[in-house]
Amino acid sequence: MTQTVQPGSAVVHTANLSLEFSTDDGPVHALSNINLDIAPGEFISLIGPSGCGKTTLLRVIADLETHTGGEIQVNGVSPREARESRAYGYVFQAPALYPWRTVRRNVMLPLEIMGVSRPEREARCAQYLDLVNLGGFENKYPWQLSGGMQQRVSIARALSVEPELLLMDEPFGALDEITRDHLNQQLLELWRKTGKTVVFVTHSIPEAVFLSSRVVVMSPRPGQVIDDISCNLPGERTLDIRETPEFLEIAHRVREGLKAGHSYDDD
């Protein structure tokens, strides 16, 4: 079921990608022989237990870590060049907002850094805050917002850069289930509207299956891809889809994949 992507057109292309950390207890294989091609417009979830390297893989794509073997290209160039050309937006696990900046100035931070003109900054800020349903909160400070709203601000901030690629590292991991469901729906809507490529790290099976056009299952020691599943769920979907046989079938396959990776073993 692995999707084939035309070489050269891939947003992310890796071949035998590996990453070894050297620690006091000897080398740790964080990533081992990852072969992955991500096509434009895909919503890919990387799922796996802690320590399977899913976040590390995302960080290698973002040039926050450097791989030690194999090759990787982002938009046809090295991750470093891609980062320097501001090819992606990155949403971290925590909102990472600046307490001394208002919501508006938080969203404008990357734009200030990139030297975007003031009127353009204002326009984009308004546009993307609207997109995450936070219009009217421009002058609030982070502490005045709930955790879910803060994370939406951080999504708006990543989008304001207008990247074609959105990298998201467990962005809803710290939120309660109800908020998380709500944000999942919003994110899906956003993806359908903007057609961006999204690489989404999670350890929640329902979240991965609900959101993604493709789920990549990873297992630890060494971090590797053990399954790559296409989800052909209808484009327009609500949370109710999680009760349907198609959804459950895919979720089952993800779970089987995780089991095969011994990720339910006691450590």
Added chain:
Amino acid sequence: MTMINRLVHQGTFLPVLTVVASLIVIWYAGAVYLNSTQLIDRYQKKGVDWDISRLAQDAWKMERPVLPAPHQVGVELKKTVIDKRVTSKRSLVYHAGITLSSSLLGFALGTLLGIALAIGIVYVTTLDRSLMPWIIASQTVPILALAPMIIVVLGSIGITGLFPKSVISMYLCFFPVVVGMVKGLRSPEPILIDQMRTYSASPTQIFFKLRLPASIPFLFASLKVAIALSVVGAIVAELPTGGQGGLGARLLTGSYYGQITMIWSALIVASVVSALLVTAVGRLERIALRKLNGGQAVAV
């Protein structure tokens, strides 16, 4: 009035009053005890009959007491702070002004030096390894031994007056600022630094948009220590310069002439100056931290 209301309301008024009252009682008792040897000697020479109440009365109005009573210091303070014109060389306000100006200049120089060193230490690995031991060593040299040399050396190259004294304040001030600022500039969480990297931000942008604002709470904690040290430095610097003025010179004159009351009033003025400065920095801190937290009240 509102201040007193607030103090009473917050329940700090009574405790503070109790502490002040007990200190004054202890002070009066101490004055009797410390001055008694001298007085009893005198009684015995003159063959005077004495009891404890006479001893206390005499102890509290001695010309040259070992420990003057609080009201004696009060009288001296009124004489030198309120009665004298501010321009008079006998006015403690005049002397406090001299000390204040060299402390403030030293504080400003020390803060700038401290921030500059901290930036160097945080950004240049070699400086991190090489500078810190020297900075710590600098504070192990007794300032009392160093102060006269700095005054003499700077004097011999023609620099006199306010500046040499400020150098000594600066010497004490920069240390807490370096320590606090190094910690502060390194305080942003890794996630925020990573985020800046995803924006391909330049080191200058990371400094001004992230590291510097994040260091402000640490800076203010250091500044409160530094401002008090700057007054100590200025007073120590005034000791070897003798007659030129300042609270330090006043302390020295007092001890030359055995004017213990004069020393005590200079000490009290010095501590009032320090307290006012520390309070002022505290106020600024509150305003700055409030702004830094997006208008949310912060416990300092």
